[in-house]
Amino acid sequence: MKDIYCLAIESSCDETSMSIVKNGCEEMATVVVSQIDIHKKFGGVVPEIASRSHIESITIVLDEIFKKANMTMEEIDIIGVTYGPGLIGSLLIGLQCAKTIALVTGKPLIPVHHIAGHIYANNLEKRxxxxxxxxxxxxxxxxxxxxxxxxxxxxxxxxxxxxxxxxxxxxxxxxxxxxxxxxxxxxxxxxxxxxxxxxxxxxxxxxxxxxxxxxxxxxxxxxxxxxxxxxxxxxxxxxxxxxxxxxxxxxxxxxxxxxxxxxxxxxxxxxxxxxxxxxxxxxxxxxxxxxxxxPKMEHCTDNAAMIGAAAYFAYQKGIKADLKLNAKAIDSLYEGSE
Amino acid sequence: MICLFIDTTFKDVSIALVEDNTILASINKSIPNEHSIYTVSFIDDVLKEAKKTPDMVDRILVVNGPGSFTGVRIGVTIAKTYAYLLKKDIVPVSSLKMLALGYDDEYILSLIDAKHDNYYLALYDSNYNEVISEQFNNISKVREIIDKYHPRIVSNQEMTIDDMVIEKRELDIVQIVNYYKDVKGMNVHLVNPNYLKLPQAMEEINDKRS
Missing domain, CATH: 3.30.420.40 (ATPase, nucleotide binding domain)
Incomplete structure (x- = not known):
C-alpha cells in the first residue's frame, strides 16, 4: 500500500503547531510555537491575544515544518486540521490556513476532533x-x-x-x-x-x-x-x-x-x-x-503530530471535508451522544 | 497581471479576480458571522467562473483592517497562506483608505463604526495622503474633524452622525486594484491585521500601570 503523508495543523488554544505524519504512526517532524509566556501574566489564556499570536506565526510555522522534515508540499497526501473544540478565534486561523492549502493544492481536507487527536497521540508510540x-x-x-x-x-x-x-x-x-x-x-x-x-x-x-x-x-x-x-x-x-x-x-x-x-x-x-x-x-x-x-511528554500537550495520526484513520474511514468546513468551539466526538 | 482581491473586514465578503481593469469574476455577499465558512469556497467559485487555476493569480490584495478582528483575521490568514504557497506578491490594503479612493475632495474623512460611539477614522487629502492618521477614537474627535475640515465623509455602512446621514460607500474594486498596482509586495510573514486597538485584557493591564 502507498504511504500516506499528512500535513497536520493544530491551533485550538495557545499553541500554533504543524506536523508531518506518515501512515498515522510515524512523526516526520513537528513544529510548535507556544504562547505560554504571553498568557502567563494574565493568569490564563486570553482568547483575543491567542488569535493574534496564531496569525503572526501561521506562515512561519508552515515554512518551518517543510524545512524541518526536509519535504515539499508535493509529497503531502492529505491535510488534517483541528476543527474543534477549542477557542473559536484560535481554531479559525489553523482552519483557514488548512482550507487555503486544500484549495491551492487540491489535496483532501480531513477534519479532526481535538480529543481524537489526543487519543491517537498513543498511536505514535505503538499501534x-x-x-x-x-x-x-x-x-x-x-x-x-x-x-x-x-x-x-x-x-x-x-x-x-x-x-x-x-x-x-x-x-x-x-x-x-x-x-x-x-x-x-x-x-x-x-x-x-x-x-x-x-x-x-x-x-x-x-x-x-x-x-x-x-x-x-x-x-x-x-x-x-x-x-x-x-x-x-x-x-x-x-x-x-x-x-x-x-x-x-x-x-x-x-x-x-x-x-x-x-x-x-x-x-x-x-x-x-x-x-x-x-x-x-x-x-x-x-x-x-x-x-x-x-503518549510521550511532548505529545501530552497540544501538538499537531497527534492530529496527523488521527487524520490518517479518519481518512481511512472516509471522513473528508469540503472548503466550507467551519470551526466549532463545542462539538462532541462521541457516537450517539449530545 | 491577474489580481485576487480579498475583503472580509465587514459584513460583506468581497472576492474578485481582476485582470487589467476588468473584473473577470467577483462575489459580494453579506454573510454576517459566516466568513469562516464561505470565504475560501468563494475564492474557489471566483477562480472557476473565470476559468483560472490558483497559480494563475499574480498578486493578492487583502484588506487587513481596521474592522472586525475575526473578519480581518480570516481574510489575512487566507491571503498569507495563498501567497506563501504559490510565492505570489501580497499587498495589504487599508479598509479606511479604500473607502476614500475615487473622491477628489480637498478632505475626505473615512469612518468605520467601532460601536459605543467609537470609530476607526482617518482624514485624507485629495491625493489620499493622511492628514490625520488612522486611529481608534470617539465621536468628539469625529465632530472636531468635521468642524475644522468640512470633509466629505465616507463609510462602509450607512450611519448618522448628529443630523448628517452618511451613505454606505460601495467598493470600486478596479479602482482599488489600480491604486495599489505599483505598491511592492510585502514579506508574507509580516502581513498581519491592522487592528488599531489593543485586546481588552492588554488595555486593562496598561490602565493599571498608568
Missing amino acids: LEFPLIALVVSGGHTDLVYMDKDYSFKKIGSTLDDAVGEAYDKVAKILGLDYPGGPIVDKYAHMGNDTYDLPYPLDDNTYNFSFSGIKSATFNIVHNERQRGNNIRIEDVCTSFQNRVIHVIVKKTFRAIDEYKVKNLIVAGGVAANKGLREALTKKAQEKGINLSF
Whole structure:
C-alpha cells in the first residue's frame, strides 16, 4: 500500500503547531510555537491575544515544518486540521490556513476532533490494540471512552462540571502558584503529606466525574486557614487534593476495564503528563496485567503530530471535508451522544 | 497581471479576480458571522467562473483592517497562506483608505463604526495622503474633524452622525486594484491585521500601570 503523508495543523488554544505524519504512526517532524509566556501574566489564556499570536506565526510555522522534515508540499497526501473544540478565534486561523492549502493544492481536507487527536497521540508510540478504554484527561475534558475499532468512540462517562485539569489550575491559582498550575500541584503533591480532610470527588458507581466539590472544599480550607492567620502547608494541600482525585480516576478507569472486558488502556490529554496519575495507573495496570499506554511528554500537550495520526484513520474511514468546513468551539466526538 | 482581491473586514465578503481593469469574476455577499465558512469556497467559485487555476493569480490584495478582528483575521490568514504557497506578491490594503479612493475632495474623512460611539477614522487629502492618521477614537474627535475640515465623509455602512446621514460607500474594486498596482509586495510573514486597538485584557493591564 502507498504511504500516506499528512500535513497536520493544530491551533485550538495557545499553541500554533504543524506536523508531518506518515501512515498515522510515524512523526516526520513537528513544529510548535507556544504562547505560554504571553498568557502567563494574565493568569490564563486570553482568547483575543491567542488569535493574534496564531496569525503572526501561521506562515512561519508552515515554512518551518517543510524545512524541518526536509519535504515539499508535493509529497503531502492529505491535510488534517483541528476543527474543534477549542477557542473559536484560535481554531479559525489553523482552519483557514488548512482550507487555503486544500484549495491551492487540491489535496483532501480531513477534519479532526481535538480529543481524537489526543487519543491517537498513543498511536505514535505503538499501534493501538482494540478493544480499549481511553482515559481522556485535560484542561477541557475528563472522559472515559470505549473503542472497539479505529476511529470509533463511545463515551461511557464524563465530568459533570470542571475538567480535571481545570480543577488543578484553579487549585493552583488559589494557592498562589504560577500559571499553568497543574504541573506545579503535581510536583508539590510529591513533597507533602496527606493531612487535609478533603472529600473524595464523586466516588460512586457511575463512570462520571465531578471535581467542583473537592475544588470548593480546597478553597474553603485555604480561606479558613488564612483567616485564622495560620500558615497553609501548600505541599500538604497538593498531596491531599491529588491523592483523592487520582484515587477516584484510577478506580473508575479500572472498573470500566473490568466491565468492558478489555486488556488495553490508553491515557490522553494534558493531564496524562501528571506524574502522580502515571504512577498510580502504572502500578494498577501491572497488578491487573493490563497493557497501558501514555503518549510521550511532548505529545501530552497540544501538538499537531497527534492530529496527523488521527487524520490518517479518519481518512481511512472516509471522513473528508469540503472548503466550507467551519470551526466549532463545542462539538462532541462521541457516537450517539449530545 | 491577474489580481485576487480579498475583503472580509465587514459584513460583506468581497472576492474578485481582476485582470487589467476588468473584473473577470467577483462575489459580494453579506454573510454576517459566516466568513469562516464561505470565504475560501468563494475564492474557489471566483477562480472557476473565470476559468483560472490558483497559480494563475499574480498578486493578492487583502484588506487587513481596521474592522472586525475575526473578519480581518480570516481574510489575512487566507491571503498569507495563498501567497506563501504559490510565492505570489501580497499587498495589504487599508479598509479606511479604500473607502476614500475615487473622491477628489480637498478632505475626505473615512469612518468605520467601532460601536459605543467609537470609530476607526482617518482624514485624507485629495491625493489620499493622511492628514490625520488612522486611529481608534470617539465621536468628539469625529465632530472636531468635521468642524475644522468640512470633509466629505465616507463609510462602509450607512450611519448618522448628529443630523448628517452618511451613505454606505460601495467598493470600486478596479479602482482599488489600480491604486495599489505599483505598491511592492510585502514579506508574507509580516502581513498581519491592522487592528488599531489593543485586546481588552492588554488595555486593562496598561490602565493599571498608568
